[in-house]
Amino acid sequence: MGITIEDLPVEDLHPNPNNPRRQVxxxxxxxxxxxxxxIKQPLLVTPTGETDIDGHAQYRVVIGHRRLAAAKQAGLESVPAIIERMDARREREVMLVENSQRSDLTPIEEADGYQGLLDLGVGVKEMAEKTGRSDRFVRRRLRIARIPQETRDMSADFSQLSLDQLDKLAEFESDPDMQRELARSTDFEWTYRRLVSERDKTKWCGEADKALAKAGVRVESFPDGKNYWTFEPRGYRRRTVISSTRDPFWKQFTGEDGCRNSASSRTTATTACTSRFHSTSSNGLRARKPNVRPSWHGGEELDRKARDFEAIARDTRFAWIRTNLHTLTREQTVAGICELALAETVGWHSMFVGQRLHGEGVVEALIGFGWNLPITEHDGDHWSLECKENLDQIRMVLRDRPLRILDVLAARQEDNADWRAWRTMRGVDEMCVWYGALEHLGYQPSAEEREALKGAMVEKEQKS
Known part of the structure; x- marks a missing residue:
């Protein structure tokens, strides 16, 4: 493989169509x-094997696209270049390695560079070794590279999506419709959380159908014009509701006592796309759900809407808090503490706050925010996460870094946030306080959240 350095006419040098960096x-x-x-540093070029009409050899640039563009703008007629004969595989490897060291190479450009090498038969391990990356890093980029062009074209500016956003798009590889919907969304994070909820709910329902079939329970669709709240088959009565998809269906279906339904015990269960199961019979088969207050007449659909909304809103808030909580300026932190301290001590009505405080929930929220606490799961010695080890660790952190009290105040607010809050004006008032503090810290509520803060899920009678 011969290497020479020559002054080559700029008109004989051509940008490489496989250069990972699309824009100079x-x-x-x-x-x-x-x-x-x-030009102090020569370009690296490789012969194309073609000549122009005058018989001059033509070259593809491998390294130095920006220098070539600048030389043309400066009016140079020739530039120094290292000429190296390369096959397609070597050419792509050199460009990817050189460009991957630059901070201005976008994640999708790098991902497409790895895909180009994969197409030429280069394995993941070899790519990782040549670029100094881990195997996991390369596989992550290759997953992003598989996002179809059709999906990319739906984004307002696909090239500017962050690595985190590209990873989230790649999650929906098996569901092109959802992937395209996310790509064209104007509120990326909110749409992502909603689609994840829908995907998880669909998966949960599929597992529920299998569990019911195994238990010998016949699953039927609701008759036209009927739903869970209005349909009770003759000879059956409603026992309980399963409405959460956070726990496996079978765990909820069998109840805490672990009873199982044998295949010989024939029962009918009716299901809707909302994941609510009508499971009723005289043989004692039951599903489990925490007790909830009765809804106002005609408000069941708003209950469902509020539950689904709060699940997505909570995930969105948690993601923002986890990313931004520890990057706030001192001024923002002090402002947030003041807002939350006011809410915690004075309240928002003509009375001091009478808050439902469960220490376990506060600890769980802190763990969700990214705190490293000694005990994160229940075991024989720790029936509650509100234990001495965790509390001592929290106290130690707060003594060393007093402004981290904002984390605890935020955790208390999240512990008290509940879907029921969106169903009453008093609850909405309380959520307005929490969202007001979040906005002081820089959080931008989605359009859906702003509508909810106006009382979109409150009964009309309540508003009046």
């Missing part, structure tokens, strides 16, 4: 440097 960007400063000092 602004080269004005580089142009000024070249005008005053010339």
């Amino acid at each position: 960007g602004d080269v004005a400063d580089l142009e000024a440097s070249i005008r005053s000092q010339g």
